[in-house]
Amino acid sequence: MGRSPCCEKIGLKKGPWTPEEDQKLLAYIEEHGHGSWRALPSKAGLQRCGKSCRLRWTNYLRPDIKRGKFSLQEEQTIIQLHALLGNRWSAIATHLPKRTDNEIKNYWNTHLKKRLAKMGIDPVTHKAINGTLNNTAGDKSAKVTASLSHMAQWESARLEAEARLARESKMRIAASTPSKLHAQSTSPPASTPSPCFDVLNAWQSAKIDLESPTSTLTFAGSNASMLPFSTTTALELSESNSNVWQQRSDELEGEESEWKFVSKQQLQGMHGKETEEHFIGCEESWFPGTVNIGAGFTGMLLDGSNMHDTSECWDESSNGQDEQRSQVSEDAENKNYWNGIFSMVNSEQPPLQPPLL
């Protein structure tokens, strides 16, 4: 019920937008706001249906859209959230500032899904495809995945609800004046970047020692809570395994290769602790030449046990001591991990976006 009449039924234009149409739509929304999408086209002098205008605005013309390549962290976040939420693109987009659900969906379908498949990971279930991974990783994967799957099922529903709340809150915020916004005691100071829930930050807050005095990484952004982390794992890897890293780096080219590099670590059971950047205002600031380990959530699903050992990175054989330790602490770590994520979800305001004009 309630379906809008299609464009062709009322003789409206379809297909690609012309610069003139874009200009009309932009000018109208800048002056009046979009208001009712249904009423907008005639008011703006466009021979389009409201739906088409809304899509054009939300997916392309909106000023707060970041276009261009996805950063490594964005890719990781997408994968992680997809593992939790499935094809809930709008919910995933809630956690990727300046990216649209459509863009994320396209990127998933054209890039990430294929890469995961190539790596032997089922992009739907985020589980290892039988026989495509080495035994160690595969065994761990099955074990850990089984132990986490019920949690994921429960909590994905919860995250969905959180995403919904975030959307609603965003709408309220968009309707509020800046002064009202500022008056809300739970809101962050207007002068600081809006907090953006990031599952990686949650991960870090739950599991990672933030101190990394020897870090060589530099990052944009000033909010300490959003600072990325150069972890001991990353350092150990970049130092003790620098030769190997160099060798591997030589073999790999470009961002995609680096992504593969990270993924291989995950598959081999080596989980570094993420280095991280906050997306807002510092995209592309990660260091191509520095090990940027994003074990991340898919990694957790594949192998949620160890976060300590870096020597396994390029060793085909796993470290038995670490494995034992991992098993002992597995449950506790999983619990900490999930608790960290969901306490972060609960404590964070939804990502704020500039109010629509």
Add this chain to the structure above:
DNA sequence: AACAGATTCAACCGCGTCCCA
């Protein structure tokens, strides 16, 4: 240079949900 196949991504389609009278 020309063609074919593959890839990308903006845009469309149709359904579900929300809201209001």
Add this chain to the structure above:
DNA sequence: ATGGGACGCGGTTGAATCTGT
């Protein structure tokens, strides 16, 4: 409680572009 309008979401399409032969 119900029906209809409006909007948002996820899946799909197809033109444009890229890549390989």
